[in-house]
Amino acid sequence: MKFSIIVNGAPWSSPSALSALHFAEAVAESEHELYRVFFYQDGVHNASAFVVPPQDETDLPSRWQRLIDNHHVDAVVCAASALKRGVIDAAEADRYEKSGHNLLPGFTISGLGQLVDAFQISDRVINFPT
Amino acid sequence: MSNDSLVILVRHTPYSSHHARAAMDLTLTAAAFDSDVGVVFMDEGVFQLISGQDTGTSGFKNVGKMIPALAAYDVDKVYVHTPSAARFSIEDEYAMDGLLPLDDEALKTLVQNARHVMVY
Amino acid sequence: MILHTVNKYSDCISACMSVADKEDAVLLLEDGVYAALDMDDNRHFWASISTVSRHYVLEADLAARGISDKMLARFNVVSWQDFVALSAESDKVISWG
Numbered sequence: 601m602k603f604s605i606i607v608n609g610a611p612w613s614s615p616s617a618l619s620a621l622h623f624a625e626a627v628a629e630s631e632h633e634l635y636r637v638f639f640y641q642d643g644v645h646n647a648s649a650f651v652v653p654p655q656d657e658t659d660l661p662s663r664w665q666r667l668i669d670n671h672h673v674d675a676v677v678c679a680a681s682a683l684k685r686g687v688i689d690a691a692e693a694d695r696y697e698k699s700g701h702n703l704l705p706g707f708t709i710s711g712l713g714q715l716v717d718a719f720q721i722s723d724r725v726i727n728f729p730t
Numbered sequence: 731m732s733n734d735s736l737v738i739l740v741r742h743t744p745y746s747s748h749h750a751r752a753a754m755d756l757t758l759t760a761a762a763f764d765s766d767v768g769v770v771f772m773d774e775g776v777f778q779l780i781s782g783q784d785t786g787t788s789g790f791k792n793v794g795k796m797i798p799a800l801a802a803y804d805v806d807k808v809y810v811h812t813p814s815a816a817r818f819s820i821e822d823e824y825a826m827d828g829l830l831p832l833d834d835e836a837l838k839t840l841v842q843n844a845r846h847v848m849v850y
Numbered sequence: 851m852i853l854h855t856v857n858k859y860s861d862c863i864s865a866c867m868s869v870a871d872k873e874d875a876v877l878l879l880e881d882g883v884y885a886a887l888d889m890d891d892n893r894h895f896w897a898s899i900s901t902v903s904r905h906y907v908l909e910a911d912l913a914a915r916g917i918s919d920k921m922l923a924r925f926n927v928v929s930w931q932d933f934v935a936l937s938a939e940s941d942k943v944i945s946w947g
Binding site for chain 3 (some may be wrong): 601
């Protein structure tokens with residue numbers, strides 16, 4: 601069965617990003633396929649290389665990266681949500697003449713069409729609201 | 731609705747959070763990708779349907795003006811949960827024509843039969 | 851069977867129950883687990899609900915809140931792996947929050 605997951609919460613702003621991570625890890629280790637993880641609204645901050653986690657808290661961006669690397673997960677960051685929140689890749693930094701870029705390797709920036717595709721292709725779509 | 735259907739339940743007021751915009755963006759994108767999408771305004775979400783929203787001073791993007799755009803983008807399944815509209819006394823103030831009424835039983839049937847349901 | 855998930859202790863539980871069917875299941879996580887606490891308000895609420903026949907609560911979030919041994923008997927404690935299995939067993943998952 602194909603699962604997709606929607607992550608709406610920023611690291612540490614609400615429990616939802618961590619819930620999404622635990623669920624994603626459980627899917628990846630199960631017999632089922634993790635088709636896509638879609639980072640939407642404040643969830644785009646999970647893909648930021650500029651996040652410095654407190655020493656005694658879960659490093660969410662790194663944990664997502666590990667999941668992406670270990671299980672070849674398609675981790676998509678919503679472009680519109682990301683731009684508004686200052687999560688940008690090199691191409692956008694160039695286009696918008698910003699002083700830096702911060703998209704973590706392993707994540708790709710794309711449009712909301714990728715979420716619609718996830719709904720069209722996946723058997724189950726699990727949303728983690730803030 | 732078809733076996734490929736996506737039903738979006740809109741439960742929040744128009745300017746409290748990102749929910750109103752997110753629901754609208756997903757609905758329009760789903761329609762653009764030929765998904766069988768329906769959107770239901772229910773609970774406090776019915777406040778999004780009120781006509782005459784004036785965001786000039788506040789600076790918000792006007793949610794009320796986006797509602798009629800649904801028809802322009804081929805979203806023809808736009809529902810209002812009638813018990814919610816009655817509860818908040820807004821039945822005569824809709825921003826668009828052609829809203830399809832849903833009572834409790836019809837809403838339940840729509841939700842049960844959809845392939846996916848998103849709640850905003 | 852629809853799996854409804856609820857992550858808040860708020861009126862979204864009522865909204866969820868109003869569109870649920872008798873065969874449906876509810877899974878409480880994050881602050882939603884407080885709705886499984888054995889106390890008068892919750893007892894009355896769940897007794898008044900005629901929809902939903904399967905009740906689950908996420909173990910990790912109960913433990914985090916120190917209420918693992920204070921739940922209503924109707925709730926079954928589940929792991930993240932169980933949550934995945936329930937999702938697969940269901941026809942779809944609806945997240946209320």
